[in-house]
Amino acid sequence: xxxxxxxxxxxxxxxxxxxxxxxxxxxxxxxxxxxxxxxxxxxxxxxxxxxxxxxxxxxxxxxxxxxxxxxxxxxxxxxxxxxxxxxxxxxxxxxxxxxxxxxxxxxxxxxxxxxxxxxxxxxxxxxxxxxxxxxxxxxxxxxxxxxxxxxxxxxxxxxxxxxxxxxxxxxxxxxxxxxxxxxxxxxxxxxxxxxxxxxxxxxxxxxxxxxxxxxxxxxxxxxxxxxxxxxxxxxxxxxxxxxxxxxxxxxxxxxxxxxxxxxxxxxxxxxxxxxxxxxxxxxxxxxxxxxxxxxxxxxxxxxxxxxxxxxxxxxxxxxxxxxxxxxxxxxxxxxxxxxxxxxxxxxxxxxxxxxxxxxxxxxxxxxxxxxxxxxxxxxxxxxxxxxxxxxxxxxxxxxxxxxxxxxxxxxxxxxxxxxxxxxxxxxxxxxxxxxxxxxxxxxxxxxxxxxxxxxxxxxxxxxxxxxxxxxxxxxxxxxxxxxxxxxxxxxxxxxxxxxxxxxxxxxxxxxxxxxxxxxxxxxxxxxxxxxxxxxxxxxxxxxxxxxxxxxxxxxxxxxxxxxxxxxxxxxxxxxxxxxxxxxxxxxxxxxxxxxxxxxxxxxxxxxxxxxxxxxxxxxxxxxxxxxxxxxxxxxxxxxxxxxxxxxxxxxxxxxxxxxxxxxxxxxxxxxxxxxxxxxxxxxxxxxxxxxxxxxxxxxxxxxxxxxxxxxxxxxxxxxxxxxxxxxxxxxxxxxxxxxxxxxxxxxxxxxxxxxxxxxxxxxxxxxxxxxxxxxxxxxxxxxxxxxxxxxxxxxxxxxxxxxxxxxxx
RNA sequence: GCUGGGGUGGUGAAAUGGUAAACACGCUAGGUUUAGGACCUAGUGCCCGCAAGGGUUUGCGAGUUCGACUCUCGCCCCCAGCACCA
Numbered sequence: 001x002x003x004x005x006x007x008x009x010x011x012x013x014x015x016x017x018x019x020x021x022x023x024x025x026x027x028x029x030x031x032x033x034x035x036x037x038x039x040x041x042x043x044x045x046x047x048x049x050x051x052x053x054x055x056x057x058x059x060x061x062x063x064x065x066x067x068x069x070x071x072x073x074x075x076x077x078x079x080x081x082x083x084x085x086x087x088x089x090x091x092x093x094x095x096x097x098x099x100x101x102x103x104x105x106x107x108x109x110x111x112x113x114x115x116x117x118x119x120x121x122x123x124x125x126x127x128x129x130x131x132x133x134x135x136x137x138x139x140x141x142x143x144x145x146x147x148x149x150x151x152x153x154x155x156x157x158x159x160x161x162x163x164x165x166x167x168x169x170x171x172x173x174x175x176x177x178x179x180x181x182x183x184x185x186x187x188x189x190x191x192x193x194x195x196x197x198x199x200x201x202x203x204x205x206x207x208x209x210x211x212x213x214x215x216x217x218x219x220x221x222x223x224x225x226x227x228x229x230x231x232x233x234x235x236x237x238x239x240x241x242x243x244x245x246x247x248x249x250x251x252x253x254x255x256x257x258x259x260x261x262x263x264x265x266x267x268x269x270x271x272x273x274x275x276x277x278x279x280x281x282x283x284x285x286x287x288x289x290x291x292x293x294x295x296x297x298x299x300x301x302x303x304x305x306x307x308x309x310x311x312x313x314x315x316x317x318x319x320x321x322x323x324x325x326x327x328x329x330x331x332x333x334x335x336x337x338x339x340x341x342x343x344x345x346x347x348x349x350x351x352x353x354x355x356x357x358x359x360x361x362x363x364x365x366x367x368x369x370x371x372x373x374x375x376x377x378x379x380x381x382x383x384x385x386x387x388x389x390x391x392x393x394x395x396x397x398x399x400x401x402x403x404x405x406x407x408x409x410x411x412x413x414x415x416x417x418x419x420x421x422x423x424x425x426x427x428x429x430x431x432x433x434x435x436x437x438x439x440x441x442x443x444x445x446x447x448x449x450x451x452x453x454x455x456x457x458x459x460x461x462x463x464x465x466x467x468x469x470x471x472x473x474x475x476x477x478x479x480x481x482x483x484x485x486x487x488x489x490x491x492x493x494x495x496x497x498x499x500x501x502x503x504x505x506x507x508x509x510x511x512x513x514x515x516x517x518x519x520x521x522x523x524x525x526x527x528x529x530x531x532x533x534x535x536x537x538x539x540x541x542x543x544x545x546x547x548x549x550x551x552x553x554x555x556x557x558x559x560x561x562x563x564x565x566x567x568x569x570x571x572x573x574x575x576x577x578x579x580x581x582x583x584x585x586x587x588x589x590x591x592x593x594x595x596x597x598x599x600x601x602x603x604x605x606x607x608x609x610x611x612x613x614x615x616x617x618x619x620x621x622x623x624x625x626x627x628x629x630x631x632x633x634x635x636x637x638x639x640x641x642x643x644x645x646x647x648x649x650x651x652x653x654x655x656x657x658x659x660x661x662x663x664x665x666x667x668x669x670x671x672x673x674x675x676x677x678x679x680x681x682x683x684x685x686x687x688x689x690x691x692x693x694x695x696x697x698x699x700x701x702x703x704x705x706x707x708x709x710x711x712x713x714x715x716x717x718x719x720x721x722x723x724x725x726x727x728x729x730x731x732x733x734x735x736x737x738x739x740x741x742x743x744x745x746x747x748x749x750x751x752x753x754x755x756x757x758x759x760x761x762x763x764x765x766x767x768x769x770x771x772x773x774x775x776x777x778x779x780x781x782x783x784x785x786x787x788x789x790x791x792x793x794x795x796x797x798x799x800x801x802x803x804x805x806x807x808x809x
Numbered sequence: 810g811c812u813g814g815g816g817u818g819g820u821g822a823a824a825u826g827g828u829a830a831a832c833a834c835g836c837u838a839g840g841u842u843u844a845g846g847a848c849c850u851a852g853u854g855c856c857c858g859c860a861a862g863g864g865u866u867u868g869c870g871a872g873u874u875c876g877a878c879u880c881u882c883g884c885c886c887c888c889a890g891c892a893c894c895a
Contacts, residue, residue, distance in 0.1 A: 260895095
């Protein structure tokens with residue numbers, strides 16, 4: 001009696017089985033290789049998972065299961081990036097507490113994650129909001145602090161008026177808050193920073209060695225923003241002061257006709273002439289109120305004011321006026337520039353508006369008709385003749401060399417990357433383990449006193465100041481040094497600090513004495529495959545690399561020379577629904593729950609992979625699932641009525657598919673892997689196969705459709721889980737005697753015939769030319785060349801009147 | 810402006826320089842069904858044709874080649890990131 005495909009029954013059965021037998025617990029056994037496959041640390045939102053989340057989780061699971069079938073020890077863990085603003089905001093809205101909200105969200109997440117049928121090792125589940133976890137986040141902070149990599153500084157920082165907290169540079173997108181889209185303002189505050197800039201060069205250099213998508217590497221390169229140039233000192237006329245500028249275009253120094261200081265530059269007060277002071281102060285104030293987004297608007301008209309002071313161009317000796325303008329950015333380089341209006345669009349606009357001189361330098365490539373600049377006295381470094389013949393690169397070098405000899409210039413490398421601002425004036429995060437003593441000053445909390453617990457009973461509504469200040473019990477403490485009265489640091493850490501090291505914790509999640517045992521880290525790290533969206537390219541992925549490098553230099557980890565945690569990264573494409581990114585607020589979310597109950601987890605898994613190349617964005621069409629579902633029914637029915645023929649026969653089509661699917665998985669082309677499986681069953685549908693071939697086919701289905709494969713395996717007399725089996729080896733294809741061959745005339749295929757493979761060119765020519773249709777095409781023409789590739793193509797190159805359509809209307 | 814990724818049917822998409830559109834979705838016709846759904850069979854890039862058949866097609870234009878979606882050069886367009894970064 002034929003039974004119908006009952007996905008509910010099958011999936012429940014095997015999910016229970018895996019849980020009961022602890023099938024997915026990672027083991028550190030030395031006799032086999034390891035494979036650490038990790039998904040980006042998910043934020044447990046109350047909205048739950050949508051089909052976009054599934055995509056990455058299915059991909060990483062397919063690969064984990066494939067690796068398991070190759071006999072590897074698999075570590076495929078799951079946990080929650082549980083601290084953070086959304087939980088706090090949602091709690092305020094629901095009149096609840098962030099902890100309650102988060103716990104609820106986690107249970108919902110866990111339940112949904114289990115539907116995937118992934119081989120997660122649930123015994124290693126972690127949450128970053130758990131004191132047993134954030135204790136080690138605080139410990140990490142202390143390590144960085146003691147190494148001089150965490151420091152406190154007063155600086156103009158990004159502040160989100162809606163989230164009521166400061167933000168890191170990486171969390172400001174086009175002048176807006178990454179989370180809520182509010183325009184970010186600048187505030188002068190004393191905050192904690194991590195010295196990621198120490199690692200700028202290494203973060204850049206190591207990218208070469210990583211097996212990451214080029215796109216992601218480029219994003220990081222752009223963000224780090226290395227530029228090589230020269231630091232040049234411009235003396236100020238009649239003054240002890242000078243202005244340092246950074247430029248990549250030293251070759252244009254002869255055309256520098258004025259200078260510009262950023263409004264925030266303190267030097268202004270030392271050089272501004274009394275007459276100009278009022279105007280300068282007014283302008284400075286004015287620019288402070290301009291929002292960041294306006295300041296970054298490239299089309300904005302140039303504004304500025306003259307300081308009354310002059311600098312000396314060290315190349316020409318000329319006196320040039322010093323201006324203040326907000327188009328000169330304080331946060332890049334030295335906050336001052338030499339302006340070369342003839343060779344820089346921005347400087348040109350400014351010069352036009354304020355009627356400043358524009359002097360052209362000889363074009364280094366000699367193509368443009370520049371005027372030769374006359375220059376004077378001992379400031380002359382190179383004569384015009386030799387400069388004329390130099391390439392711009394050589395000119396740069398030569399000028400830098402000359403200026404260096406006079407100690408007014410030096411080669412310098414500049415980075416766009418800023419230090420990572422980690423203080424947050426919000427409640428739901430790990431407290432920064434620092435106390436301030438009236439006598440002893442700033443003191444780190446001793447390691448033995450960790451964790452500094454986040455108090456639960458606190459008024460946490462955002463005010464722009466840290467809510468922890470309102471907890472007297474938290475705030476007041478004793479100094480670890482003199483035991484006198486002290487107060488605690490009340491800012492919490494950016495959640496990106498939590499997620500910068502979680503992959504280490506998964507190696508040894510229960511450890512109470514260390515953040516993770518050395519031997520476990522060395523067993524599992526580096527991560528063999530890291531799967532997640534592109535959105536963290538310049539946030540989490542940059543921070544995590546930095547933290548791992550720092551831990552490596554502090555000799556806390558030593559699993560590799562480079563200190564890089566993520567050997568291979570894969571960026572999952574987004575899933576769009578109705579042309580837009582899925583979001584609960586827009587109401588366009590496809591939830592996996594309904595799909596799973598209707599079509600089953602295996603069908604959804606299959607469709608997630610089949611919908612398109614996994615690294616590309618895709619349009620979600622729920623109707624597409626029916627194709628995969630029908631396929632699974634077909635597979636099921638096929639095995640139900642299976643009636644096996646004699647064994648040990650090789651079927652070319654099956655071997656070919658095994659080959660293809662293996663390659664596709666290796667290359668992460670999972671959409672074509674599935675279409676190859678579909679193709680195979682279209683071929684098999686009216687054929688009998690041998691038992692050993694049936695088992696092989698079921699094995700290559702298993703990574704994608706684990707529940708169904710387990711069930712079929714059991715029916716095929718499997719004694720234990722299919723995932724204890726071994727991926728099929730590929731048999732050599734039997735030598736086919738006859739293959740289709742395309743007959744082409746002048747490269748155009750005219751007919752396909754089946755030909756014996758081992759024919760000589762002569763024999764092939766004779767047979768194909770005898771074909772009436774080919775005869776007709778070649779009619780009257782001279783064959784001048786024949787290309788023959790056995791089993792593929794035979795191409796007749798002809799000369800003569802072109803064959804014309806017989807039908808001339 | 811700089812950097813990276815793209816552009817192939819009605820749709821999602823396939824194609825080591827060698828049969829373009831595999832595999833699906835959808836659609837059309839027929840079958841089955843009380844009906845709907847599901848299922849089965851056939852067809853389905855576009856144009857001409859009842860058909861047989863033929864022409865034509867991978868953003869545009871050149872080039873290399875016996876042969877180009879694929880390689881080279883130029884251009885257009887879309888997406889993403891960075892951007893008054895000197």
